[in-house]
Amino acid sequence: MRDPAAPTGTDAEARSREVLRLPAFALFWSASTIRAFGSAIAGVAFQVLIVTVLNATPLEISILSALGVVPYLFLGLIIGALMDRWRRQRALIITSVARAIVLGSIPVLLLLDALTFWSLAAVILTLGILTLFADSAAQPFLPNIVPRGSLVMANARLGQSETVAGTAGPALGGALLNLLGAPFLFAFDAVINAVAAVLQSRITVEEAVPQRRPEGRHIGHDIVEGMRYTYRHRTLRPLALSIHVWFLANSIVSTVFAVFVLRELDLAPWAFGVALAFGGVGGFLGALFAPRLGMRLGAGRAILLGRALAVVPWLALAVMPLDASSGIGVLLPVVSAAQFVFGLSMGIEDANDTGYRQAVAPDAIQGRMNSTIRTVNRVVFFVGALLTGLLVTFMGYQSTLAIAATVFTIAALIVACSPLRTARHEDAADTNPALRS
Template identity: 45%
Template sequence: MGDDVTTLRRVPGFRPYWTAATVSAFGSAVSAVAIPVLVVTVLDATPVEVGLVNAAQFVPYALFGLLIGASVDRVPRKPLLVWASILRGVCLGTIPLLWWAGLLDLWVTAAVLFLFGVASVAGFAATQSLLPRIVPRPLLTAANARVDQSDAAAQTVGPALGGVLVSIVTAPVAIALDAISYLVDAVLVARIRVVEETALRRPGSKLRSDIADGLRWTYGHATLAPLALSTHLWFLANAAALTVFATFALRTLALPAAVYGGIIAVGGVATLLGATAAPWLGTRFGAGRTIIAARAAYPVAWAAVTLAAVAATTGPAAVAVLFVAFAVHGAAAGCENANEMSLRQSVTPDALLGRTNGTVRSANRTLAAVGAIGGGAVMTVAGDGVALAAVTVVFVAAVLVAACSPLRTAGAR
């Protein structure tokens, strides 16, 4: 990876892109702690309400994901990313303002997160499609790994910082930091010099046919189809898991915000290590096998969390299990993500990247919304243990879909 990193430093535009992603990641890591604390402790939400609020930011992917994905292939991606970052910053910035004015409640928070999700649909589709225009395709795995490393570093420091900030200045004020990070992101992205093909503008084509082309490519491709389906199941399970875990940790175990942030931070450390190893693993074993092996670690991690919930103990042993489980979860995420993104970017023509990314992300986030609501509902009806056991089963299904497909040989040498 060393030679690739050296080469990346010479690629015009990658440094501001990477810096923007890093700044945004640190802000988002703070919100990863602050938003659950806001919803569970400040707004006193029930498990179902926690799921509904978590789902609010994912619903726009179901409503607008395919449409925006097709639109991304029609317009320059850099200005779209700049405006999406500005809108995300403005949306999050309203939370502390509304709280200060005494107007913040559960449903207002859900509405704000819905608008944030709309901007995120465009932002993520644009950023994933812009990177291959900045970085040569042979360097995509190294570039994605660098972005993942920054994200992992943010997940390491951000949650712990978020927990401390929430304890000192309250959750709404901590969320304001994430709002600022998106505005800095917009400024940095605006500085990127990149040539975007005017061929991306297709005034003669219809959005409906463009969307259909993206669906056919994604779900008709021998490798992308099982990868996408496995990833969809992963998002369903992960959203349910995090919804249940937030309530389980903060209410059932009554963990302080700083400890909750520390558990998530351990996952960030492990993600950083996994992201560092990701390019070597992809080269040594192939992207497909690396992804499958990483996905096999998730059910192991969440089975351990399930056992901790079933044991119904609040002692140090239970907390230690949570730390270890999130470490396993984080390492798996670090190993697989760069390989998954690079595989998708490498096999997809540039003219289809926006639609492919939009299609996959739309389905991912739609199922994440279902998972968040479903996780809260199952927890309400059947309790922590049953909900976490169901999550583990879905993670197993994601592994089986990937393992029983041509993905096994994708990227192998």
């Protein structure tokens, strides 16, 4: 259970610099990091299976892609509510073991020549549900093993390792795929999840005993209570609304960026890969600077800085006179810089955003608060991705990027014009009775 006498001021800053020295967090971070690398590596094998082994049609590919999001849309709020009634460490261990079993089934299906579209769809859907359980347990579990003053640093460390995994993992996965084949990659990821379960089981933590639901109260009441808490809270409400708007803008740029760069600007695939790598570098540096910025500026202003920086790259790409004739000498630096700044913005705001949420909300509602924000984000992203196709069709690439920059600006203005702007991590205890001594 979170220490009610969590350190403040200089003590909190000292503890935040030593977060990886906390045995419980070191185990949690290790499990999260190896799982991130395993997922990035296995992601390459999934793409190869879908395209070359199954020879999936475009419709089938879109169905398989949607299956990874579907659990969040239909089960996100329910599982979030359950995480406030269950022991989260146990949920993390069980989902890691289950993921190991499901991933281990893929090499068996390949060896038996029994892998079909429907069997792979079942695997992807099951993994999506298990990932939802893991995500819903991990965010509210972190404040139980990390002091309040260290939450930003803890999220920054997790963000750094995820960025490195997302950048280096696919390249490593491609190399291993050529050397050892897809069955080995899935078996490797299965072993990684088993190791993660062992690491998670070794975490020493005193979780609060989950309260039983009172008689006459069902899970729907828990979900509504979580939504009311999130959207009525003085600082969480603008934070949640800003995140939702940010996800709408991100759905636009995520959908249009690759097509704009590869088709409209005719940038070579290798150059596109270089630009994405710069985004990874920016994300790593942003997460590296996030704790110090959070301490100096406060949570609200650090989040605002990240939101504001997100406007810059997409506005630049929208207004600059770029086309295929500009040449790689101009296009590569511009596109790489855009990705770097966007990655930097995400690294800065994500650790401060998540850390502040975890510090503000009482433990008993952490699961529902996080699942409320996360589920609405997924719905917004899903709708935004569909609308982007219409925007590009009728307005063109750069006009669509200009709209995205405008939406990013709105996300920043929500923070700037709300009480969240002056919020500080060290003041979170004042709004969270669970943190008061």
